[in-house]
Amino acid sequence: MDAHHALRERIARIERQRPVDAPALVALGAGDVDRALGGGLARARLHEIFAAERDETAGAAGFAAMLACLMLPAGAPVLWLRQEEAERQGGRLHAPGLAEIGLDPARLVLAVLPDAVTLLRAAADVVRCAEVGAVVIELWRQPQALDLTASRRLAVAAEASGVTALMLRAQAEPGPSAAQTRWSVRAAPSIALEAQAPGNTMLDVELLRQRGRPSGGRWRLEWDREAARFGQAAAGGTAASGAVAAAAERGSADGAAAFRLAG
Amino acid sequence: MRIVALDANALAQGLAPGLTLADARARIPELAAIDHDSLADRLWLERLADGCDRWTPMVALDPPDGITLDITGCLESFALRSGGGKRGSFPGAGRGPGPQPEANAPSDTRRGARAPACTGEADPIFANEAALAADVERRFALAGIHLRLAIAGSPEAAQALARFQTMPAADEAGALRRLPVAALRLDEDMVVALRRAGLKTIGDLAARPTAPLAARFGAEMVDALDRLLGRADSRIVPRRALPALLFERRFAEPIARTEDALVVLDALMHEAALALEERRGGGRRFSARLYRSDGAVRDLAVETGLPTRDPQVPARLLRERIDALADPIDPGFGFDMIRLAVPLVEPLAATQLGLEGGQLGEEAMAALVDRLGTRIGGGRIRRFRQIDTHIPEQAALALPAIALPDPARWAAPVPGEPPLRPLHLFDPPQRIEVTMYEVPDGPPHRFRWRRTLHEVARFEGPERIAGEWWRVRVDRLPDPGASTVRPVPGRDAMDCDGEQLDETRGAVPGRPANPLLTRDYFRVEDVRGRRFWLFRHGLYDEADRPDWYLHGLFA
Incomplete structure (x- = not known):
């Protein structure tokens, strides 16, 4: 038995050159998701987030920002790598919007790169910097440069440096990759506040794949900024958090709507 | 076609630059000619000048074929170095009142052979000008370049001696006096005029009072003479500014x-x-x-x-x-x-590290930005900066991080509220087609953006953001009595991009033309749950048919 164990260790040494410690898991907050993930999402790994459809980019970007909030060690900076094309077509990243999600814009460093090749090269550099807490690598469409090798390179670098890498893919189909988990994200109707106001960010999240565990599972998650965790939405629930509301008549068409004191 | 440069062999045959190629071929039929590439010559000269940096940081080009070095103070600093004393900056490399030696090295612009390995050479420390000149000549010879080199008290004198000196002289002044008037490097007519007046050498000119010379040949000639003889102050303009250290x-x-x-x-x-x-x-x-x-x-x-x-x-x-x-x-x-x-x-x-560690964190961030900037390119690394304005697309800008060392402090979002500002912001806002909306200040019920129709299920608004009238010049303010408002062409940063048409996307993103119109913002959610930030540009009493724009996307 001992010989068997020693042999295994030797193989591991040859394959990886160094022992890989079990990754630190960060619970997302929603019980079912954490159970499916075996406790939570792994730090220092590569995770892929796909926008489920062409026009779901903002939802996927929001999910990436939320995960970055969760995975970030205290005080560490986040790097967000974008293509110029994304800035043009998807709109630029808006600092107050990031703050509204809970990610302090002062901790965010944005890098805008001309194409996918330079972006991947920069990403490989950034993932190696141990000072960085998390990296969001935003890639549009299906660049040639992003193959299994590139993805594996990022994954290995993330393991070595302890940086959590979040690969955000817009207008793309999942391909072979070395990512720990792969998600598909789309927006979901929020739980309305008073007067039919849109409520907290609600996302429809599907776990497409994960390494070493059964994949599959689709949940509706509501992001709670103050607690920095996801909540699992119960169907037909009421607002989880709401502003001070006052029931009053309003002279609108239906007459019955209440109003909300926002801001 | 005229001959620009000749090699030593051709010169020995009696040819001279400026001759037409046809004449030269008539004289020497086996003449081989190559097209003149002035740009390549210039680049070659620049590369040589780079190499000259080793002797002094004050290097200037003297096109087409010269390089001027200001070696003032270099010899002393070399001497200091040999004594093992202070190593360090050229102290300003200021020009002292004493003689200012100049080395001028017009080089033949043929590409030289690669230099062989230099091994076992002595530590190049120059006790005097001759040693320095010898080192210059040796290094250029290694690169296969033949040099004419002169050291003199002013740049013009050094240049003239290097180009025109034909026989040795006892001292610098004597050598200068023997130079032909062409050494003044004036135009051809002036040289001919001087020769016709019997003034053939610099010595002829130097002996004469300057006022009559200026009256006859112009002040330009006298100035050139003064600079050449060191009567007027002249200095080279180095290719690179001198570094502080x-x-x-x-x-x-x-x-x-x-x-x-x-x-x-x-x-x-x-x-x-x-x-x-x-x-x-x-x-x-x-x-x-x-x-x-x-x-x-x-x-x-x-x-x-x-x-x-x-x-x-x-x-x-x-x-x-x-x-x-x-x-x-x-x-x-x-x-x-x-x-x-x-x-x-x-x-x-001198700084002391902060006890609470806040300052340290910012320094670590700056160090990270430097590292990434070095690898990725400084202008590509950006951080967010707050601008004091209510116009959303101008309120937060991503600017190159290296230019803003001070971190911006961001207001914390209101607790308990859903996100009130979008994650992605379009700049310029994208125009949308709104089919139904409530008059006077209701939200759209349905709108079309990028060829897709969106049915609004939930909304909140309006959040009213007024135009920044205080940023527009008074005479451009619209007449309050007028029913329609004309677009204000302006200094305002808002309309600097102008109208943009994006055919491929199907949408017509246009920047709102009038910065003075009020914007009524709505947070809306469509039936599928996608959340948008829309605004109506103009109140009903401001604009006839206000346009609608999509300004941002919520997560």
């Missing part, structure tokens, strides 16, 4: 490994740190120059966001820079001189 090492034996060169650079950085501490300054830019023994030079420069005098910082950045190089440094036959310059020095007070 300069440190260098010379090696008797060239060092052949890049790692060793980096160790030397580390030592130079420590010297720089000491000098910076004396000045109570910090460097923002560090540039290293590696001089190969065959005359090639390699430049490496790094920049930091905050002034620093920690030698580790530029040393680490320099290693990053070398790692990120597309073509690695080729030491060739070795580097025989390494120089570190600190061109940009800013005041930096």
Whole structure:
């Protein structure tokens, strides 16, 4: 038995050159998701987030920002790598919007790169910097440069440096990759506040794949900024958090709507 | 076609530059001619001038075929170095009142053969001008370049002596007097006019009072004469501004490994740190120059966001820079001189680390930005900056991080509220087609964006953001009585992009033309749950048919 164990260790040494410690898991907050993930999402790994459809980019970007909030060690900076094309077509990243999600814009460093090749090269550099807490690598469409090798390179670098890498893919189909988990994200109707106001960010999240565990599972998650965790939405629930509301008549068409004191 | 340059062999046959090619061919039928490439010559001269940096930082080009070096003060500093004394900056390299030796090296612009390895040479320390001149000649000869070299008290004198001196003279003044008037480097007509007046040499001119000369030949000629004879002050304009601090090492034996060169650079950085501490300054830019023994030079420069005098910082950045190089440094036959310059020095007070660690975090962030900027490109790394305005697309800008060392403090979002500002913001806002909306200040019920129809299920608004009338000049303010408002062409940053048409997307993103119109913002959610930030541009009493725009996307 001992010989068997020693042999295994030797193989591991040859394959990886160094022992890989079990990754630190960060619970997302929603019980079912954490159970499916075996406790939570792994730090220092590569995770892929796909926008489920062409026009779901903002939802996927929001999910990436939320995960970055969760995975970030205290005080560490986040790097967000974008293509110029994304800035043009998807709109630029808006600092107050990031703050509204809970990610302090002062901790965010944005890098805008001309194409996918330079972006991947920069990403490989950034993932190696141990000072960085998390990296969001935003890639549009299906660049040639992003193959299994590139993805594996990022994954290995993330393991070595302890940086959590979040690969955000817009207008793309999942391909072979070395990512720990792969998600598909789309927006979901929020739980309305008073007067039919849109409520907290609600996302429809599907776990497409994960390494070493059964994949599959689709949940509706509501992001709670103050607690920095996801909540699992119960169907037909009421607002989880709401502003001070006052029931009053309003002279609108239906007459019955209440109003909300926002801001 | 005229002949521009000739080799020694052709010159010996009696040909001269300026001759037409047909005449020359008539005289010597076997003449081989090559097209003149002035740009290549110029680049070659620039490369040679780079190599000349090893003798003095004050190097100027004298096109088409000359290089002028200001060696004022260099000899003393070399002498100091030989005594093992202070190593360090050229102290301003100021021009003293004494004689200003100039080396002028018009070079033949043929590409020379590659220099052979220089091994076992003596430590090049120059006790006097002759030793320096010998070193210049030896190094150019290695590159296969034939030199005419002269050292004189003023740049013009050195240039003239290098180009026109034909026989040796006892002293500089005597040599200058024997030069032909062409040495003044005036135009051809002037030279002919002087010759016709019987004034053939500089000596003829120098002996005469200047006022009659100026009256006859113009002030320009007299000025040129004064500069040549050192009567008027003249100085060269160096190709590069002198750096604030300069440190260098010379090696008797060239060092052949890049790692060793980096160790030397580390030592130079420590010297720089000491000098910076004396000045109570910090460097923002560090540039290293590696001089190969065959005359090639390699430049490496790094920049930091905050002034620093920690030698580790530029040393680490320099290693990053070398790692990120597309073509690695080729030491060739070795580097025989390494120089570190600190061109940009800013005041930096002695600091104490903050106990609570907040300041330290910001420094770590600045260091990270420097590292990434060195690898990815400084302008590509951005951080967010708050601008004091209510117009959303101008309120938060992502600006190059290296230019803004001060961190912005961001207001915390209102607790308990859903996100009120979008994650993605379109700039310019994208125009949408709204089919139904409530008058006067209701939200749209349905709108079309990028060829897709969206059915609004939930909304909140309006959140009213008024135009910034105080930023527009008074005479451009619209007449309050007018029913429709004309677009204000303006200084306002808002309409600087103008109208944009994006055919491919199907949408018509247009920047709202009038910055004065009020915007009524709505947070809306469509039936599928996608959340948008829309606004109506103009109230109903401001605009006839207000346009609708999509400004942002919520997560």
